Amino acid sequence: MTLSATADSATDRQGVAPLLEVTDLVKHFPVGGGLFRKESPPVRAVDGVSFSIGRGETLGLVGESGSGKSTLGRLVLRLLDPTSGTVTFDGQDITTARQSQVKPLRRRMQLIFQDPVSSFNPRMTIEDLLMEPMVVHGIGTPAERKRRCAELLDQVGLASSALAKYPHQFSGGQAQRIGIARALTTDPDLLVCDEAVSALDVSIQAQVLNLLKSIQQEQGISYLFIAHDLNVVRYISDRVCVMYLGKLAEVGGSDRIMADPLHPYTQALIRSIPAVTASSSRVERIPLQGEIPNPSKPPAGCRFHTRCPLKFDLCEQEEPQLHERDGSLTACHLYRPEASA
Numbered sequence: 001m002t003l004s005a006t007a008d009s010a011t012d013r014q015g016v017a018p019l020l021e022v023t024d025l026v027k028h029f030p031v032g033g034g035l036f037r038k039e040s041p042p043v044r045a046v047d048g049v050s051f052s053i054g055r056g057e058t059l060g061l062v063g064e065s066g067s068g069k070s071t072l073g074r075l076v077l078r079l080l081d082p083t084s085g086t087v088t089f090d091g092q093d094i095t096t097a098r099q100s101q102v103k104p105l106r107r108r109m110q111l112i113f114q115d116p117v118s119s120f121n122p123r124m125t126i127e128d129l130l131m132e133p134m135v136v137h138g139i140g141t142p143a144e145r146k147r148r149c150a151e152l153l154d155q156v157g158l159a160s161s162a163l164a165k166y167p168h169q170f171s172g173g174q175a176q177r178i179g180i181a182r183a184l185t186t187d188p189d190l191l192v193c194d195e196a197v198s199a200l201d202v203s204i205q206a207q208v209l210n211l212l213k214s215i216q217q218e219q220g221i222s223y224l225f226i227a228h229d230l231n232v233v234r235y236i237s238d239r240v241c242v243m244y245l246g247k248l249a250e251v252g253g254s255d256r257i258m259a260d261p262l263h264p265y266t267q268a269l270i271r272s273i274p275a276v277t278a279s280s281s282r283v284e285r286i287p288l289q290g291e292i293p294n295p296s297k298p299p300a301g302c303r304f305h306t307r308c309p310l311k312f313d314l315c316e317q318e319e320p321q322l323h324e325r326d327g328s329l330t331a332c333h334l335y336r337p338e339a340s341a
């Protein structure tokens with residue numbers, strides 16, 4: 001049986017419609033061209049991806065640099081227009097909606113990214129920065145907005161004295177807390193966290209991840225949590241999508257993916273995580289061999305076959321579909337139903 005990634009959707013697990021449903025999403029970026037130059041094949045950044053996110057669920061999205069994670073996150077927020085496919089948010093197709101229809105939805109979907117300070121106007125105080133989204137979306141009276149700024153800073157663990165300061169006066173971890181507070185100003189249902197803790201020290205990472213978890217418990221927000229670090233993704237996610245060169249390689253519960261990865265790419269990602277062995281205190285890791293191929297000219301058949309230690313003839317000829325196996329979905333010919341029959 002071949003299934004789309006929505007087959008293990010939040011609808012099945014929770015009995016209610018998922019908050020977000022992504023179906024066959026494609027984003028190709030045109031390259032080159034011009035008056036005298038031949039147009040090159042487009043960059044196939046996202047190439048037919050389907051998944052869903054339930055209410056209050058965290059879906060992790062992991063893969064090497066260049067696998068298409070950020071593009072996917074921006075498509076979900078309609079910061080980019082897709083080449084084809086649909087994104088449905090709370091029952092509404094946002095891919096075909098006009099920008100005027102998207103604006104009220106955007107209030108309910110916010111982005112947290114790696115370097116919040118670079119997006120902040122350095123001449124604005126933290127209070128002004130927190131006020132801004134509320135003003136743009138017409139939320140509250142000036143007095144209510146002021147009160148909300150102080151509440152939000154408290155929620156993210158910062159003193160209200162921070163309101164009068166400027167972005168450069170904060171450490172990386174504090175700046176990310178401000179980024180989270182700013183994202184919460186519009187009371188969103190979905191946060192897309194794009195490498196939100198990647199630039200932080202490990203101990204600070206854990207504090208910010210715990211903050212995100214506690215906010216989720218209090219407010220029931222859903223997260224699409226994007227990171228290249230599988231350890232970080234595992235810590236915060238209920239389910240994990242493993243992405244390779246614009247496609248999903250594997251989708252499953254985060255504990256299952258870590259304990260029993262099926263796809264050779266997921267296995268290689270896990271082996272590349274630094275680990276302390278029992279016999280020595282040395283950190284050992286087996287880095288992934290080879291480079292991720294050019295997304296303008298992805299390999300035929302399975303996109304991972306050029307780096308896969310388990311490849312066989314079919315892998316070079318036929319593109320594997322996502323198949324259900326042990327409660328997960330895996331796009332690998334090793335697990336096609338005929339292979340196990």
Ligand SMILES: Nc1ncnc2c1ncn2[C@@H]1O[C@H](COP(=O)(O)OP(=O)(O)OP(=O)(O)O)[C@@H](O)[C@H]1O
Pocket residue numbers: 029043044045063064065066067068069070071072228295
């Ligand atoms: N605007 C664009 N125009 C052309 N190519 C793009 C554009 N944005 C992204 N790409 C390309 O699309 C591919 C996927 O990029 P994307 O940033 O989504 O990957 P990623 O997995 O998030 O990697 P990283 O962690 O390095 O950001 C890359 O080859 C990238 O160069």
